[in-house]
Amino acid sequence: MPRPQRAAAAKAKSKPIDFPESSEASSSDEAAKTKVVEHKSVQVRETITAKEKPNSSVTVTKLEKTVKTTVKLKPKAGVKRKAGEDNDNDSNSDNEGQKSTIQKKVRASTKKNPPTMIPAVARTVGMKMLVGAHVSMAKGVQNAITNSNNIGGNAFALFLKSQRKWASPDMKESDAVAFREACKESRFDPKRHILPHGSYLINLAQSDKEKAKQAYDCFIDDLKRCERLGIGLYNFHPGSTLGLPRSEALARIAAHLNRAHKETRFVKTVLENMAGQGNIIGANFEDLRDIIADVMDKDRVGVCLDTCHLFAAGHDIRTQASYDTVMANFDRIVGREYLVALHLNDSKAPLGSNRDLHQNIGVGFLGLEAFRVLMNDKKLEGLPMVLETPMKVESTWAEEIKLLESLVGTPGNDPDFLVKAAKLSAKGEEERKAAEAAEKKKAIKKAPKPRKKGGKKQSEESWEDGNTEDEAEHSCEH
Template identity: 50%
Template structure:
């Protein structure tokens, strides 16, 4: 009699892996061929060859993810001018402490079944792909995400190793295992270095090659949405810069191996020469794209607010979305980045804050979660998750994302006049009060400094104007004086 087999965990439970501050669990699906001996009637032994699949998990070092918090005074890397960024040396890596044992436990929150929601919301975060793109799936499961963003390669280097076929295969298997529709709800993010508006040919070709490589990776993975920053004018006219972006998109859409991936333009906060803070700029790019089925827009709530598009009240939110529809068109709305703002309205500063703690506030996100057109779209958190540990060092706390996903899902249908909503709103605003005050002070000081400079410039221009006017008056007076003398002299003659 054969001994009873030992109970094993299911492949699904093994694949629902976990992430710490500096380790990630790399999940791969391996196929093995084994021979099994069975007993038929009459105790006759039979051998059969069986194909087995198993999920193999091993720990690998984790790298930094997009959306990591910066010093509060620094702008988010997203709105740095790519023309300036490409000349910088990579920043030295920060040493991190290991997370607590609790963080090493399986899923921090269960995924909410979308079919059980009042609205079909697909909310997640920008997760790590350390150790292979397949790990983004397990990292999304870890925080209870129904959608997610990821870098398909290093966002800080021009050239990266090609996509590992085994990683791609594992990505497909794990996506199927965890029921992720990667074509609809995965939103890879492009490199910060890429500037499709670049006017220098050598640099433009470099950016284009990096961009197309990402589109080809998307097609291999079955991903249909690809988010990217429009780039920088480099000081050139905005119309010409938008035309260059559209031209590069037209080229990329015709490249072999890019499938039908939709290139999704992200709106920006309006700092310096960065393109995309005005809806008109997004419309100009789309207008120049030949295949309109392969272009769309991702609205970042923090960027929109900092650029001067208000979302805080139901009336302001409705007005902003109506404006977007009139200028760009809601049919091009493909995704959202969900971030509150540490900086005030129209400040043109991109400082991501946790949901409800910033100047946007919880009501803005209530407006968004109850907005009909967001159903079915991937909505991705890029909020800060670093906090000080007991030893004073910074560690990642992914529970923040897990909690924010559940908070956003709970806003659907919630009464804003209820005690529940008011209590949550008050608590979150209190939590972010010191950060808001600090950034507001910085913004006020800058505004005061800019006002004084403008006043001095105007005074200088005024003095020059008066001097020029006086000189002009003297010239006119001299002209007429000479004319009178000449006329008198001619009269005497």
């Protein structure tokens, strides 16, 4: 029996499992109670036969292996249930009123002995294009590594804490140690393969002193968490001018980076290019250039290019020729030496829409050819490439990772590639048509209105119609 299963069985022997007694369950010796135990990404189903006797047999089935142990079933005294009342511990009877079930999630601790999980999809060994996804760190930061392994990722991103709260509980040292050990076991280099994403609340361009302090405190806390975990890169959104002069906003960002670099040892602060909605900074390469120009330690700053953001900001990368033009502009304005990571996302919105709307690879306006071109750019080898595409089931990212890896070395006229690209494009055709129609409608609303007779100015109502919800879009749709 693997060590995690033996530990689970030993724990079951040593500690009684308590169940509240329902009226249906107590009425029959044959009543059955079922609980689902979730241990990392593997589910274990335990079927417990409840009888009036204090001891009962428990059968634990995991990965087609069965382990038997004995536990005490102690009904809780004084627990009553009203008819028709629902809660997590309710027993639901069938039409004959003879059986009842209980569904309960139990999370096993992984602090001392994190289980070694078999990946659902094997990582491709020897890949120079390091593709992964933004995975969850629920149940412990080290769980992000397991989640990345399960989808076959050779790189990954994660949030180091809640991305929508200013303050979060401090990281436990035991979690930091477990993360570093898990990186070694899974052969991830945390300084090169992992790209944490900063909080959506952070705006280092903020001019208000109190709010600027709040943003910086959240920012520096993230950087210190990175260094405790041994992570060498930290990606964040540059922020918003909030309508104030852009040059002053860029200078404030650089000043915060200089201060942060002095308070930390090695983590590299990575600016992400943006889609350009409202007053958001980073849609053009000049913004990134000007921030970097004012950073004193150039070795501590870099850039992450998001493909959806590039396209939304008007940088067309759909063909080899247009991609080469965009990257040549980046090299000239910013410098390729600053490119340290990528976010791989298709776009739900057309070119130059300034809409930050991520789509699955090949389904959106970018199309599969854009990613074939990118995956064959040898200058990107060794950089973490992170998917932030819509994901309803874990297999989505696993499939997209393999899809992107399959594009390496594939020519644009390959018959299989052309069929695959057409199939993915057809999948998103209706949604793209709707998005194009919406963009046309929006363009009409934003167009200057002719003056009415008498020379009256454009109404306040029509001015409001010309403004779009883009102004309020500040974060990605992950």
